[in-house]
Amino acid sequence: MGQNSSxxxxxxIEEAEEIFKTANEKIEIAHKTGDVEDFAEEMLRNLRIxxxxxxxxxIFSVQKLAAGLEGVFVALKDRRxxxxxxxxxxxxxxxxxxxNVLNLVNDKIFFNDENIxxxxxxxxxxxIANGELxxxxxxxxxxxxxxxxxxxxxxxxxxxxxxxxxxHTIKVRMERLNEIVSAYDSLITKELRLxxxxxxxxxxxxxxxxxxxxxxxxxxxxxxxxFESQLLQMQQQVLDLRMLPLSIVMKGLTDVVKNAANENKKxxxxxxxxxxxxxxxxxxxxxxxxxxGLLKVMIKRCVEPPEERLAAGKNETAKITGTVSADSSxxxxxxxxxxxxxxxxxxxxxxxxxxxxxxxxxxxxxxRELSAYLxxxxxxxxxxxxxKVLESVEKIKGKINIESEYGKSATFILRxxxxxxMLQGLFVLSGKYKLLIPSQHITDVVYRNKxxxxxLQNQTCLQNYGELIPLYALSYLFDSSSDSFxxxxxxxxxxxxxxxxxxxxxxxxxxxxxxxxxxxPLPPSFEKFSVMQGIVFDEHYxxxxxxxxxxxxxxxxxxxNYDMKKRVANDRNIVxxxxxxxxxxxxxxxxxxxxxxxxxxxxxxxxxxxALEKTKESRFDLIICANEMPRMNGMTLLxxxxxxxxxxxxxFIVVFAEQNNELFEEYAENGANAWLDxxxxxxxxxxxxxxxxxxx
Numbered sequence: 001m002g003q004n005s006s007x008x009x010x011x012x013i014e015e016a017e018e019i020f021k022t023a024n025e026k027i028e029i030a031h032k033t034g035d036v037e038d039f040a041e042e043m044l045r046n047l048r049i050x051x052x053x054x055x056x057x058x059i060f061s062v063q064k065l066a067a068g069l070e071g072v073f074v075a076l077k078d079r080r081x082x083x084x085x086x087x088x089x090x091x092x093x094x095x096x097x098x099x100n101v102l103n104l105v106n107d108k109i110f111f112n113d114e115n116i117x118x119x120x121x122x123x124x125x126x127x128i129a130n131g132e133l134x135x136x137x138x139x140x141x142x143x144x145x146x147x148x149x150x151x152x153x154x155x156x157x158x159x160x161x162x163x164x165x166x167x168h169t170i171k172v173r174m175e176r177l178n179e180i181v182s183a184y185d186s187l188i189t190k191e192l193r194l195x196x197x198x199x200x201x202x203x204x205x206x207x208x209x210x211x212x213x214x215x216x217x218x219x220x221x222x223x224x225x226x227f228e229s230q231l232l233q234m235q236q237q238v239l240d241l242r243m244l245p246l247s248i249v250m251k252g253l254t255d256v257v258k259n260a261a262n263e264n265k266k267x268x269x270x271x272x273x274x275x276x277x278x279x280x281x282x283x284x285x286x287x288x289x290x291x292x293g294l295l296k297v298m299i300k301r302c303v304e305p306p307e308e309r310l311a312a313g314k315n316e317t318a319k320i321t322g323t324v325s326a327d328s329s330x331x332x333x334x335x336x337x338x339x340x341x342x343x344x345x346x347x348x349x350x351x352x353x354x355x356x357x358x359x360x361x362x363x364x365x366x367x368r369e370l371s372a373y374l375x376x377x378x379x380x381x382x383x384x385x386x387x388k389v390l391e392s393v394e395k396i397k398g399k400i401n402i403e404s405e406y407g408k409s410a411t412f413i414l415r416x417x418x419x420x421x422m423l424q425g426l427f428v429l430s431g432k433y434k435l436l437i438p439s440q441h442i443t444d445v446v447y448r449n450k451x452x453x454x455x456l457q458n459q460t461c462l463q464n465y466g467e468l469i470p471l472y473a474l475s476y477l478f479d480s481s482s483d484s485f486x487x488x489x490x491x492x493x494x495x496x497x498x499x500x501x502x503x504x505x506x507x508x509x510x511x512x513x514x515x516x517x518x519x520x521p522l523p524p525s526f527e528k529f530s531v532m533q534g535i536v537f538d539e540h541y542x543x544x545x546x547x548x549x550x551x552x553x554x555x556x557x558x559x560x561n562y563d564m565k566k567r568v569a570n571d572r573n574i575v576x577x578x579x580x581x582x583x584x585x586x587x588x589x590x591x592x593x594x595x596x597x598x599x600x601x602x603x604x605x606x607x608x609x610x611a612l613e614k615t616k617e618s619r620f621d622l623i624i625c626a627n628e629m630p631r632m633n634g635m636t637l638l639x640x641x642x643x644x645x646x647x648x649x650x651x652f653i654v655v656f657a658e659q660n661n662e663l664f665e666e667y668a669e670n671g672a673n674a675w676l677d678x679x680x681x682x683x684x685x686x687x688x689x690x691x692x693x694x695x696x
Contacts, residue, residue: 020095068125608632
């Protein structure tokens, strides 16, 4: 079944529901009055509409059912048969089946469309169209029985007239499966409580030294170990009940590529590997939108027009290759195209235009780190397809990465769990809270001495395998008065986490243990608390929040340097914040480095306009500003600041490129407090003036 327009599908469903609702009323009237010709003509027109729409949308089971009914109404129109109770019952059952199938498609519940249980309906359509004397009750029983069976070969179905079938699989409603999963969750909780009671028994044994207690404890421990082993087997069996093959999603992607290539006037082939992976229906329901979105972006952004490919010595038809692999709990789906790739120099430039306040950071990002900006809604002015993809990926607790070689290829790597029912992760202690960090966002767990920490541009960092990882105290999210940086301990437990190519280190008080537990939704009172994504129960049956790492990493990365500096300034009660304004990047870095080395917190701005924006966002205790700058010079900035109640008395130091007494006096008249000569810059003189003006 191809990927269909949701609007067209919704319209089709509404039309079909109305057709069959009206027809079920009219067939009763025709049965009573005997006036069947006009009714049969009307039904044939409507059935051909349903059949045509189903064919266009590639819902072949509905097409077959409509064709089966068409044969019945042709016979009715030709007066070869009459309207009977069995015909009315057949029409009711088939029309209901058609509407149900359409709703399954609309809800993205996947099935093999060529084997969805229509054979029994078509069998009875043929029998009644041929005038066979079918028992209505037997027909209904056979059809209802077929709806509860998932047969390997529907041609072997057992009917009332003696056709034999072999039962291979019984269909179970999703609600029933959810009940089974819920019952399994209760067993997990009971196992955790038994382990806790075993620990309590061990304490009693240690206190009393009684051999009888020791014997009972060991027997109980053996039984619990056996129970745990059986639970692990049962866990996989229970989860398998809700599993469906990934291949049913992959089949529809060929049409997506064909349509997107035509729309963009490009030539693209799709080569997907075979896969026998199965996964939770909830995951599968989201994958069509994710994969079709990625393929559309790849074709639009990473594939050249045929003439450009030929000019570059390539085949005019690009090729997208899809591969699938898996580990114990995660699937990895890779889509690679031999196209133009991604020009990360252009991405860097565009990112700095959209986010000028992040310019310094963006300049030093790697290509992999820059790829995260492609998923921001602001990045592409003509569409936000990648942003939508990211939202869907996060809903299934997945991750997405981009790799590219400019001019040669682009690769999108999607990782996602097999099921959302169970979650693997680390229990940690942070302050007074026990929390769970999901494993898909953990890249490393390290234990380091705080002497290894590096202070760089107002940020505490750690070198880990050649990477500079910014560090944050996890406890700060829940208690702003706590401070893992100030603990008496000389060492720290650090969980290195990743989201969208951004890594941070979370300092926690203790790393407890790795767990795999069933997930429960957040209580209603916590639903708006975005740093949490759900809860699990620990061995004491206490609720443990699951941290929403994408939100947490984004929050910490967005924290202003001033906020973080206050967390680590353990040798001062007062932290002064200074804004360094200069169009020269080197000048800003020199000033910033000198001031931070003696304990001040700094931010920088590239000119007066940038500085004004920064002063609106934060409160500075002193401003050091160059005289000459593009867009807005130092004098205009000073005049603007002195008109503000907040900045009318804030110390202002001017940095001149050359001496100019008249200009000195003009600055002084407008409220400047001191000046520095850039040509003979002396950092000690600057620090002395800053301390004097701040009484620091």
